[in-house]
Amino acid sequence: MPQILIIDDNPAVATALEVLFSLHDIDTMHADSPQAGLQALAAQAFDLAIQDMNFSADTTSGEEGQALFRQIRAAHPDLPVILLTAWTHLGSAVELVKAGAADYIAKPWDDAKLLTTVNNLIELSEARRELEHRRMREQRNRDQLQGRYDLRGAVFADPASERAIALACQVARSELPVLITGANGSGKEKIAEIVQANSQVAHGPYVTLNCGALPAELIEAELFGAEAGAYTGANKAREGKFEAADGGTLFLDEIGNLPPAGQMKLLRVLETGRFERLGSNRERRVKVRLISATNADLPAMIRDGSFREDLYYRLNTVEIALPPLAERPGDILPLAEHFLAAGKPLAASARTALQRHAWPGNVRELRNVIQRAELLAPGDRIEAADLNLPRPAPARPSPAAEPDKVRIEQALARAGGVIAQAAADLGMSRQALYRRMERHGIAPK
Incomplete structure (x- = not known):
């Protein structure tokens, strides 16, 4: 009472x-x-x-x-x-x-x-009070994670990031393949580093390959190696990423860009640990922990025939889904302060502007914005104008726009469960918000 x-x-x-x-x-x-x-x-x-x-x-x-x-x-x-x-x-x-x-x-x-x-x-x-208790619980959980695992300097404060990092730590000791999904610039590489750093092969080689950065005809040679003369310009035999990663970890970024022939060979390596270099019939054997990442919709690619379903299920033994930065608002300010190099502080106006921005470019965009602002800000603090962010769209919906369940839950999350604040964000009264929460089965927190 x-x-x-x-x-x-x-x-x-x-x-x-x-x-x-x-x-x-x-x-x-x-x-x-x-x-x-x-x-x-x-x-x-x-x-x-x-x-x-x-x-x-x-x-x-x-x-x-x-x-x-x-x-x-x-x-x-x-x-x-x-x-x-x-x-x-x-x-x-x-x-x-x-x-x-x-x-x-x-x-x-x-x-x-x-x-x-x-x-x-x-x-x-x-x-x-509930929000403060929840923050204290979350801080305890973060402290426990940092005390037990090597988080590779990850900066996070949002529960969504914490869940992804906790899952990465939990599955790291397994030998099973891990698939990390998320938008470009959201931090998938950092999750891969955490998995590798806490794995049983943490002291082995850690080899990375961005499948989206190479022409399709060269990806196979990069992955599996090639003998001299296997393709135009191959003047000598070369070792592939799988051989280089033997006894350690191979991280394949943008796995959705792997061509069909490479997909078939990758599936065979995952099933048998065996492969041949391009232009060679000699079978080679490796033991590699595979981590892959993608921003593509692999199930949709399976439906249109551009990605093998059997390979998807081999890669997706454990999936770690990393939400975009806009869905991890608690990370915005800690990351922004982490990216400050010269110690120039963020003014209150800059903090507000950072939290209101939608961050379509995710963590990568935030880093670029902070680094540019710190370099060009004329004063001793970074103000909102120094960030050069576009003016935010109006937060309140038009009267005809009835908020659905997702929008209501997002507003409640932004407000930390405070009904009055969420109602103001949605442009309605507390009573109206309560009625819609009851209609959608959303319990007050």
């Missing part, structure tokens, strides 16, 4: 508030002086405090209320505080709201308005 602290020297005011809140399943505690209120706050946790502005007899300046509020704010910076004020010191209350008070209520108050304000603040307080 939510609990409110009422700090007021007038017993009649305290009793009226206690009766009002008890009728709505809100527990209250009364303190009749600033000192008693501060002692109560030090002794236990409250969801909200309601304080008067004057306590001494024949005092109407509001100075006592100002002093009390500032003491509460200093000791409990996240506690919502509502000020009970008479019209004679309304100006003082307004100044305190600017200083961080949640709201002010004039005496005599309107019960309905007061209840609405209190319920909203309690909801926000509970959501903030």
Whole structure:
């Protein structure tokens, strides 16, 4: 049950508030002086405090209320505080709201308005507390990962990244092939490094090949090697990536670009560990841990006949799906600060702009934006204008755009589960959002 602290020297005011809140399943505690209120706050946790502005007899300046509020704010910076004020010191209350008070209520108050304000603040307080607990759990999980595994300097704070990295660590000791999927620039190479660094062959060779960076006719020779004269320009025998990676790990990026003949040979290597160089009939044998990555839709390529289904299932024994940066908002600022080379800090405006941008180029785009801004920013801080990001599209949908389940869940995720904030993001009232959440079966967090 939510609990409110009422700090007021007038017993009649305290009793009226206690009766009002008890009728709505809100527990209250009364303190009749600033000192008693501060002692109560030090002794236990409250969801909200309601304080008067004057306590001494024949005092109407509001100075006592100002002093009390500032003491509460200093000791409990996240506690919502509502000020009970008479019209004679309304100006003082307004100044305190600017200083961080949640709201002010004039005496005599309107019960309905007061209840609405209190319920909203309690909801926000509970959501903030849950968010803080969740952040602490996530930080513990990250600390455990970093303590147990070599994460290759990965920078992350978002739960989606944490899940992908945890899965990479979990499957690293296995010999099974791993397929990493995700958009260009999302960080698939870093996931591959983590798998390799924590594998049983971590001290063996780590060989990489980007299948999308070579002409189709040369990929086979790169993978399996070639004898002299096997193709035009092959003046001497050459070792392929599989031979170079024997006893270690081979990382094949953009595996969807592998031509059909290469796909067939790769499937055979995965099944038997055997292959022949181009232009040779001599069979060679290797033992290689294979990690592959792609930004392509391999199931769609299977349907149109450009990728072998049997190879897909051999590669996809374990799949690690890395979401784009836009779906890992908790990573944006930590990564941005990681990319700062000269120590020039990000201004608040820059932080806001970074979090609002859609990042179609993912982590790669973020790195380029930060490096350019740090180089060209004229001041001693990086401002939003220095980032040279396009103006964000309006966040609120048009009235005719009914948000679907995905948009509602995304808004809730961005707001950390705070209903009021998510509703504002979607351009609707809290009540309307609750109705749509119930309709789509989305439980409040």
